[in-house]
Amino acid sequence: MLDKKYNAREKEEKWLKYWLDEEVYKFERNDKEVYSIDTPPPTVSGNIHIGHIFSYSQTEMIARYKRLRGYNVFYPFGFDDNGLPSERLVEKKIKKRAHQIGREEFNKLCYEITSEYEEEFKDLFNKLGVSTDWNLAYKTISPESIKISQESFLDLANKNHVYKAESPALWCTECLTTFAQAELETNNFDSSFNHIKFSTKEGDNFVIATTRPELLPAIVSVFINPEDEKNAHLIGKTAVIPVVDVEVPILADDKVEKDKGSGIVMCCTFGDQTDIEWWNKYKLPLKHIISPYGKIKDEVPVYGGLKISDARVKILEDLDKGGFLVKTEPINHEVQTHERCGKPVEYTIMDQWFIDVINHKEDFLKIGSEINWHPTYMKSRYDDWVNSLAWDWCISRQRYFGVPFPVWYCDKCDEVIYAKSEELPVNPLVDKPSIKECPKCGHDSFRAEEDVMDTWATSSVTPLINMRYKEKENYEDILKPMSLRTNASDIIRTWDFYTIVKSFYHFNERPWRDVMISGFVMAGKGEKISKSKNNAASDPFKIIEQYSADAVRYWAASGRLGTDISYSEETLLRGKKLINKLYNASKLVELHLENYKDKQFDDFEFFDKWILSKYTEMEKAYLKYLDNYEIGLALNTLEKFFWNFCDNYLEIVKHRLYRPEEFGEKETFSAKKTVYYLLYKLLQNFSIYLPFVTEEIFKGIYNTNKSIHTSLIEKSPYNFNVIKEGDMLLEIISIVRGSKTNHNVSLKTEVSKLSLDLSDDLNQFLKEGLNDFKATLFIKELDINIINKDFEVKDIILDLE
RNA sequence: GGGUGAUUAGAUCAGUUGGUUAGAUCGUUACGUUGACAUCGUAAAGGUCACUGGUUCGAGUCCAGUAUCACCCACCA
Numbered sequence: 001m002l003d004k005k006y007n008a009r010e011k012e013e014k015w016l017k018y019w020l021d022e023e024v025y026k027f028e029r030n031d032k033e034v035y036s037i038d039t040p041p042p043t044v045s046g047n048i049h050i051g052h053i054f055s056y057s058q059t060e061m062i063a064r065y066k067r068l069r070g071y072n073v074f075y076p077f078g079f080d081d082n083g084l085p086s087e088r089l090v091e092k093k094i095k096k097r098a099h100q101i102g103r104e105e106f107n108k109l110c111y112e113i114t115s116e117y118e119e120e121f122k123d124l125f126n127k128l129g130v131s132t133d134w135n136l137a138y139k140t141i142s143p144e145s146i147k148i149s150q151e152s153f154l155d156l157a158n159k160n161h162v163y164k165a166e167s168p169a170l171w172c173t174e175c176l177t178t179f180a181q182a183e184l185e186t187n188n189f190d191s192s193f194n195h196i197k198f199s200t201k202e203g204d205n206f207v208i209a210t211t212r213p214e215l216l217p218a219i220v221s222v223f224i225n226p227e228d229e230k231n232a233h234l235i236g237k238t239a240v241i242p243v244v245d246v247e248v249p250i251l252a253d254d255k256v257e258k259d260k261g262s263g264i265v266m267c268c269t270f271g272d273q274t275d276i277e278w279w280n281k282y283k284l285p286l287k288h289i290i291s292p293y294g295k296i297k298d299e300v301p302v303y304g305g306l307k308i309s310d311a312r313v314k315i316l317e318d319l320d321k322g323g324f325l326v327k328t329e330p331i332n333h334e335v336q337t338h339e340r341c342g343k344p345v346e347y348t349i350m351d352q353w354f355i356d357v358i359n360h361k362e363d364f365l366k367i368g369s370e371i372n373w374h375p376t377y378m379k380s381r382y383d384d385w386v387n388s389l390a391w392d393w394c395i396s397r398q399r400y401f402g403v404p405f406p407v408w409y410c411d412k413c414d415e416v417i418y419a420k421s422e423e424l425p426v427n428p429l430v431d432k433p434s435i436k437e438c439p440k441c442g443h444d445s446f447r448a449e450e451d452v453m454d455t456w457a458t459s460s461v462t463p464l465i466n467m468r469y470k471e472k473e474n475y476e477d478i479l480k481p482m483s484l485r486t487n488a489s490d491i492i493r494t495w496d497f498y499t500i501v502k503s504f505y506h507f508n509e510r511p512w513r514d515v516m517i518s519g520f521v522m523a524g525k526g527e528k529i530s531k532s533k534n535n536a537a538s539d540p541f542k543i544i545e546q547y548s549a550d551a552v553r554y555w556a557a558s559g560r561l562g563t564d565i566s567y568s569e570e571t572l573l574r575g576k577k578l579i580n581k582l583y584n585a586s587k588l589v590e591l592h593l594e595n596y597k598d599k600q601f602d603d604f605e606f607f608d609k610w611i612l613s614k615y616t617e618m619e620k621a622y623l624k625y626l627d628n629y630e631i632g633l634a635l636n637t638l639e640k641f642f643w644n645f646c647d648n649y650l651e652i653v654k655h656r657l658y659r660p661e662e663f664g665e666k667e668t669f670s671a672k673k674t675v676y677y678l679l680y681k682l683l684q685n686f687s688i689y690l691p692f693v694t695e696e697i698f699k700g701i702y703n704t705n706k707s708i709h710t711s712l713i714e715k716s717p718y719n720f721n722v723i724k725e726g727d728m729l730l731e732i733i734s735i736v737r738g739s740k741t742n743h744n745v746s747l748k749t750e751v752s753k754l755s756l757d758l759s760d761d762l763n764q765f766l767k768e769g770l771n772d773f774k775a776t777l778f779i780k781e782l783d784i785n786i787i788n789k790d791f792e793v794k795d796i797i798l799d800l801e
Numbered sequence: 802g803g804g805u806g807a808u809u810a811g812a813u814c815a816g817u818u819g820g821u822u823a824g825a826u827c828g829u830u831a832c833g834u835u836g837a838c839a840u841c842g843u844a845a846a847g848g849u850c851a852c853u854g855g856u857u858c859g860a861g862u863c864c865a866g867u868a869u870c871a872c873c874c875a876c877c878a
Contacts, residue, residue, distance in 0.1 A: 005840090186877085193878095210878055223878085256878080265878040272877070334877060377805060381873060384804055388874060489805090489872055519806090520872075558814065563806075564871060568813050570827045573840090577826085580840045588837035621817085636815055640825075650837080658836070734843090741832060741844045748835045 002590055002700045006583040008548035012692045016126055024707045025131040027074050029478075035071035036482040037063055038462055038512055040495065041078030041140060042121055044114045045085035046092075050567055051488075052121075053128060053540050055518045057556035058631055059486040060130045062516070064688035065626050066483075067131070068713045074478070076136030076466055079121065081114040082402045083455030084175055084340045086141075089113065090401075099176070103400045103429075110401040111141070124540055128549050129691045131709065138465050140458045141401070147425040148469045149458040150406040152502060154418055161356050161505050162395075164416065168269075168276045169394050171348035172338040173294030173308075177398040178352060180454060181391045182494045185339035188332055195262070195326040196319060198222070201238040201247060206231065207326055209261035211333065213319065214311040217244045217300050218268035220284040226252040228263050242324040243315065244301075251282060270347035272336075273390070290346050308346075352396040353405065353451070357501055361386050367500050370510045374629045375562040378489060378517040385493040393498070395454040402452030408433045412443035421470075460498035463511045485512040488520060489562065516629045519564040543572075550690040551575035557689050559632045578639065579693050582686060585646050586697045589675045592657040593701065601673050603666065605656075606769030608674040610726030611649040612718035614641065615678055619716050622685060638685050645678065648730055655775035663771055684713055725765040728791055729773060732756065736777050739796045748778060755783040755795040762791055 019025065039059050042052060063075045090106070090113050091097055098106045118139070125132070138145055156162045169178040195209045196216075208222070222239045224231045235252045255274060256265050267278050269286050278284065291297045296311045298304040302318075303311045319325040336345045357364070364386050373379040396405075406419035406426045417433045419426045428448035437444050461469070463482050468474040481503075487495055496515065503511035544552050554575025559565045604612065618641040625634035653671045660668035680702060687694040687708045698708035705711045736754065740747050754777070758766065763784060766773060774782065785794070 005838095186874090208878065212878090257876095260876095261878055263878090267878090274876095274878085336877075375806090380805060384874070388804095493873070522871080560815085566813065568827095570813050574813085574826055577840060580838070584838035584841085586837080591837070624817090630817095633815080633817085636825085640815090643825085646837090647842080651835095651842090654836085737843055738845095744832050746833055746835065747843065748833090 002587050011696045012549050015692050015695045025133050027133045032072040034478040035066040036074040036479050038482045038485045040487045041080040043085045044081040044117050046089040051521045054521045054556045055488050057553050061631050061688045063131050070712050075132050077132045078138040079118045080140045080459050082141040086114050087401050098400050106400050143425050145465050146403045148464050149403045150424045152461050156505050164353050166351050168347050168349050169352050171346045174341045174343035180394050183339050184336050186334045187337045189335045190332050193329045193331045197324045199240050207262045208264050208266050213315050215268040215271050218287045218289045219266045221248045221267045222250045223253045223256050223265045225256040225258045228258045243318050352394050354392040354394055357393050367504050367510050372514045374516045381492050395457045396451040397454055399452055403458050404452055405449040407449040408446040410438035410443050411445045413441040415440040456498045460502045481510050482512040484514045486516045489517050517562050522564050522566045547572045550579050550692050557631050557635050561630055589679045590701050596672050605670045607652050607772050608670050609720035610722050613720045613723050616716040616718050652772050652776045735793045750778045750799040752799045753781040753797040754779050757785050757787040757792040759790050760786050
């Protein structure tokens with residue numbers, strides 16, 4: 001028996017426990033086809049927000065859908081707990097920087113603190129009803145993941161796709177590490193545009209405008225566009241840099257824009273990426289003046305030891321004193337920053353490990369086109385990114401909490417010593433190489449590689465982690481390729497791209513068949529969710545408590561795939577209403593199924609045929625949408641049908657259900673069979689969105705299975721071709737109801753006489769459903785006149801006594 | 802500046818290959834306690850489908866341009 005009222009909080013707790021205790025979502029090998037999902041391991045950065053609910057719910061609904069369609073669903077969860085975001089979380093929490101407490105101690109704290117946050121994540125996802133098998137869960141910093149990540153590195157090294165090189169790299173003076181192109185972000189900064197007077201040895205004067213005057217000591221040349229007539233006379237001469245008094249050549253390059261600033265550019269090593277390009281192209285000397293900590297290097301005269309910002313002030317003062325500063329104008333401009341901390345990027349030059357991506361763009365594009373992108377237009381974002389790649393993928397990070405490179409160097413000849421596969425996982429700082437002597441020079445002492453890998457170098461192998469790559473017990477056979485990757489559109493260029501890179505290098509194959517890209521949660525139209533503004537209900541736990549997990553999932557399912565969604569109380573309330581309606585409709589059905597025994601039957605009444613046919617039509621659309629990952633559109637279709645089912649069909653059929661003596665046994669059985677069948681189907685359809693309330697109803701009324709979530713959808717066979725006629729009769733019912741409303745009387749008011757003009761055809765159908773029709777509208781007398789049109793309501797006489 | 806998408810009722814969103822009066826929910830208004838449901842029901846009001854052109858017998862839907870928003874990229878002298 002269903003309770004009188006549905007208590008979501010109590011029932012959600014109950015069914016969550018049941019699912020976990022009964023291992024309803026446990027993955028076991030069997031002969032069913034596997035459907036596997038590569039879901040994003042959330043970054044453990046201490047910040048759980050509403051966006052997590054949104055994208056993870058959508059993926060989860062696909063898992064439930066595929067389970068209902070008979071697939072053996074492989075859906076493991078993970079946590080991305082290595083790398084900078086986790087380090088920053090820990091540093092914030094202990095209020096100390098990593099280098100202040102030392103590597104070993106710091107890593108220990110990282111393990112502990114990230115584990116705490118993972119429990120919180122796990123709790124949230126459980127409460128949301130995420131149907132994962134936690135036995136399959138992984139952490140990107142676990143020994144197993146480290147082993148697989150190192151294995152991946154060695155495989156790429158073996159295939160000559162990684163190399164070590166001294167090369168310019170993006171450097172963060174806040175995080176004290178290099179980072180990858182993909183981690184760049186643009187931010188707006190207030191700054192000043194300084195017009196500085198230069199001269200040439202030959203006696204000319206010219207002006208260069210710059211936002212970074214502190215880089216004057218790093219100038220190695222000056223560039224002018226070869227077609228710039230105004231400045232052409234300077235090309236080939238020697239420029240004298242003011243204040244620092246150094247001479248550099250004036251060269252020509254067509255990358256210079258004639259009309260920008262004075263049309264003359266200073267080239268520093270390094271101020272931006274163009275500088276690096278020119279430095280390479282023209283083999284310019286290196287003057288690297290920025291220290292890792294964001295100061296001017298000590299050896300630089302006058303300005304050595306100053307912070308970048310202080311050096312800027314000082315050099316502007318000196319320029320002004322010397323009469324070199326023509327003018328200074330304030331500007332707000334975009335500056336490239338490190339996305340993890342927002343600090344403007346600097347450049348450094350050091351030994352780094354790189355993965356070659358520039359040489360295989362064509363291959364990555366090809367793999368990209370072998371994957372089905374949902375929505376399809378998301379593929380062009382991937383293509384654009386691959387086409388725009390300018391750097392190889394730098395995977396060295398001068399950090400602590402990450403996967404160590406399985407690498408040592410010979411102390412004498414610097415030969416690279418790779419770990420052996422069977423030694424993994426290794427920490428070269430602790431472990432020693434298995435060889436005793438350097439194979440190149442015979443020397444017998446080695447030093448460890450101290451850098452760790454970029455986080456993406458590990459999260460890009462989640463398919464390998466999922467398949468337990470090279471483990472004895474593995475899933476390699478069923479996960480090559482995986483069925484689905486899901487993520488939001490912002491990490492196409494990182495997570496999706498890098499995973500494709502690795503899959504191509506390891507297996508020469510696409511990592512997944514389908515990719516499903518979701519949008520973002522917005523606070524309102526065009527308003528981004530932001531922590532500082534606090535413009536969204538920030539605590540997902542509170543939202544679940546307030547509205548129930550089912551209602552939150554309902555909100556998360558709304559909208560088209562790939563488009564942004566707003567945080568909307570209205571939608572949450574709408575979900576709550578739907579849950580209530582579903583529960584109450586089920587109670588009505590339950591009431592009439594007390595002694596019901598299902599059996600083969602096909603002699604349905606007219607309105608039963610009508611609603612069954614409508615269902616079949618709806619189901620087709622529902623399945624089609626879900627097969628295309630259009631979760632929201634499937635829900636729309638389903639919901640529309642459901643409200644019609646309640647407001648119209650149940651209102652019609654309840655008379656027959658209550659009064660079998662008046663309508664007949666067979667006729668009443670037809671109604672029972674219809675509601676028994678359709679409610680079951682609707683519960684299944686809703687179960688992917690509302691797993692808790694549907695389970696409660698299913699177990700209360702049907703209980704034909706361990707859980708509704710392990711039942712199977714069998715397509716509805718009913719199709720009686722009466723949809724049009726039924727819809728027309730419904731229109732007539734609506735007109736008569738409208739008449740009652742306009743007279744301000746109850747819908748139970750009797751109709752003394754209803755006069756209808758009907759086509760002969762429609763009249764035949766009405767005859768089949770006549771008793772239902774009359775009972776629904778409380779009609780005493782019905783007068784029908786046959787015409788050529790479909791129908792017209794001629795006269796409604798209400799019994800207004 | 803470039804790529805991709807979005808722009809529909811006061812709010813949140815649907816509208817599947819172009820085809821009659823553009824749909825739903827919330828909110829508003831009126832009415833109705835009807836044996837699942839007042840966390841309800843019935844109905845009403847509410848839209849120049851961002852703007853400007855074009856294709857077509859016919860455009861919310863296709864094309865071009867403009868504006869605004871979002872994600873990504875480039876520039877960042």
